[in-house]
Amino acid sequence: MDHEQSPPGNGTAVRIALDAMGGDHGSDQLVAGAVQAACEFGHHVVLLGDQQVLQRAVDQQAKHLSQITIVHTTQVVGMDESPMDGIRKKKDSSIRVAFQLLHQKEVDAVVSAGNSGATLAAAVKEVGRLHGISRPGIAGIFPTLKKPLAVMDVGANVDCRPQHLYQFAVMATAFSKALFGNEQPKVGLLSIGEEGGKGNALVKSTHELLSKSSLNYIGNVEGREIFHGDVDVLVCDGFVGNVCLKLSEGLAEAMVAMLREEFSKSIRSKIGYLLTRKAYANIKKRTDYAEYGGGPLLGLNGTGIICHGRSNATAIKNAIRVAAELVQNKMNDRILEMLATPEAMATVEEGV
Amino acid sequence: MDHEQSPPGNGTAVRIALDAMGGDHGSDQLVAGAVQAACEFGHHVVLLGDQQVLQRAVDQQAKHLSQITIVHTTQVVGMDESPMDGIRKKKDSSIRVAFQLLHQKEVDAVVSAGNSGATLAAAVKEVGRLHGISRPGIAGIFPTLKKPLAVMDVGANVDCRPQHLYQFAVMATAFSKALFGNEQPKVGLLSIGEEGGKGNALVKSTHELLSKSSLNYIGNVEGREIFHGDVDVLVCDGFVGNVCLKLSEGLAEAMVAMLREEFSKSIRSKIGYLLTRKAYANIKKRTDYAEYGGGPLLGLNGTGIICHGRSNATAIKNAIRVAAELVQNKMNDRILEMLATPEAMATVEEGV
DSSP, X not given: OOOOOOOOSSOOOOEEEEETTOSSSOHHHHHHHHHHHHHHHOOEEEEEEOHHHHHHHHHHHHTTOTTEEEEEOOBOOOTTSOHHHHHHHOTTBHHHHHHHHHHTTSXXXXXXXXXXXXXXXHHHHHTOBOTTOSOOEEEEEEOOSSSOEEEEOSSSOSSOOHHHHHHHHHHHHHHHHHHHOOSSOOEEEEESSSSTTOSOHHHHHHHHHHHTSSSOEEEEEEGGGGXXXXXXXXXXXXXXXXXXXXXXXHHHHHHHHHHHHXXXXXXXXXXXXXXXXXXXXXXXXXXXXXXXXXXXXXXXXXXXXXXXXXXXXXXHHHHHHHHHHHHHTTHHHHHHHHHSSHHHHTTOOTTO | OOXXXXXXXXXXXXXXXXXXXXXXXXXXXXXXXXXXXXXXXXXXXXXXXXXXXXXXXXXXXXXXXXXXXXXXXOBOOOTTSOHHHHHHHOTTBHXXXXXXXXXXXXXXXXXXXXXXXXXXXXXXXXXXXXXXXXXXXEEEEEOOSSSOEEEEOSSSOSSOOHHHHHHHHHHHHHHHHHHHOOSSOOEEEEESSSSTTOSOHHHHHHHHHHHTSSSOEEEEEEGGGGGGOOOSEEEOOHHXXXXXXXHHHHHHXXXXXXXXXXXXXXXXXXXHHHHHHHHHHHHHHHTOGGGTOEEEEESBSSEEEEEOTTXXXXXXXXXXXXXXXXXXXXXXHHHXXXXXXXXXXXXXXXXX
16 A cells, blocks of 8 residues: 555646546535646546536636536436446436547546446447457455555456456556556456365366466465455456455444444543544555545446545546546557457457 | 353253364364363363373363363374365374264264364265255354354355355354344345345346245345344355455454554554553454354254364364354254245255
């Protein structure tokens, strides 16, 4: 978690479309994040959503900021709506139009804190997959004791084949290079034993595939070691990855709740808590999901970031920063280069 | 985690075989746990292992305790040895002889802190499965904000079919009734969304099966909610369960390591830590794996507990207590009763 923020690739401004109707906190927080990103990094942000609502928020926060523009859309795919249905029926939804702008090269990347299934569905529909990628997915950025870890997939693909996990490893490796500047990201495979022979059928076959690959594959990683920070990339199917992501959040919250309960039991421990408050604030900062803003959508013919529904302005600002860095550091070109080897070509499925 | 310890069923002494050669801490800790269980609960403990080593430990700790006996064995299946090979080749290993005693009804249950794969393999070989159970498994007892949660399976069965998860739900329900006295344990299915339609193929089919069952099934539970303590039983395949178990341990350890690092940064926070030490001690107690000693092996024609390799004397003592309670409260009879319904019979596989 002591990651130094890498400098933006070439310093040029990037154009980002922000679905400004998603998320749990309403448009004001989203607009605030866009304004911060525009001011701090100079990026252009196109806000998608209801013109009147967004104009009011912009007027309140940064009336004269020329890097913020609004594109009016009339529909929203709700947080609990069926992604496929929502995307198919709502042609003028903020999230679909955002990816249309990406397809038309009006913007360089899309950021959304809305319905994540709908974001993925809209992305695949409007910009499509990168050539050679069977299944785009979502990488989750986990804080660890040493450095951020990219876990892929964290929810897009619940039933996977070994070649999908191989492709996740390729994509997350390119991501780790582009965002964190890792030259040779270390890749681990999430399993239930350190030896290659351990795991379920999917993991055993994936281990074979990764062992023969030119990736910097170091073998199986157990759940216990995830937070040691010894690998840069961890590969798993989207069911397991999503359970890990949510379980980590839930356990951290439960531990905080327990501490709060115990601290309140005596004056002595209340005073002790006051004296250690800075330590807690530091840990909160070290483990803050808002540091990277969200999970990158990898494997698209374009760049997208899916943010947590509860994202605040800081998270949105950071997601815009990360999206811009992935564009500037040409992540997708790196993925395509890595896929242009015979070993990678062999994992490409026909007819998908 | 505010669970009140349930009183032993009928107060009669139970005979437990303890594999006294397993675990990371050597025989002394294991013998110490046996001695504590004998003194505190009056149970008889049969120690399996090298006569000379064990006799020395017993002489040091409780020379005149008549409830401790030793059965000499000449072989040990090592912690890193292949379970199947080890069990097949080492006919006089402490773990195999322990389950032979169970088969011959010389003891009522087996406790082991040794190689968990070998423990399961020895159990299935010597006492076999309960009638109607396709796959015995291991339940993990997770601390939560409210009460202990039985998660099954946590590592024995990595590739499962829906009927296996159904049977895990039946077995863990009987376990929850027998150990915690829950009348109608609430059963959840670990998934990545709350709605029944969400999850991977295995989870979706299992949801169908559990929804139609007479179990107290409340639906999908997300990783985030595991520690809320709203369910008594959580069902998943052994790969996912093992990842969750290890990840929880690893994350808790990482959080403690981070706190330690932050506290050491200033005199102020060092003093604060001293004042809050009791709060930390309470949390450690509330979340201590040693409270129940280990994970019960469910689905066997007998009772067995697999302890953590790093078990200390307290963990072993508690595992012996738990094993005895499962015997006294007739857990296996409860499982057999629950399996004697048409719905359960339909999940029984032929030829396994």
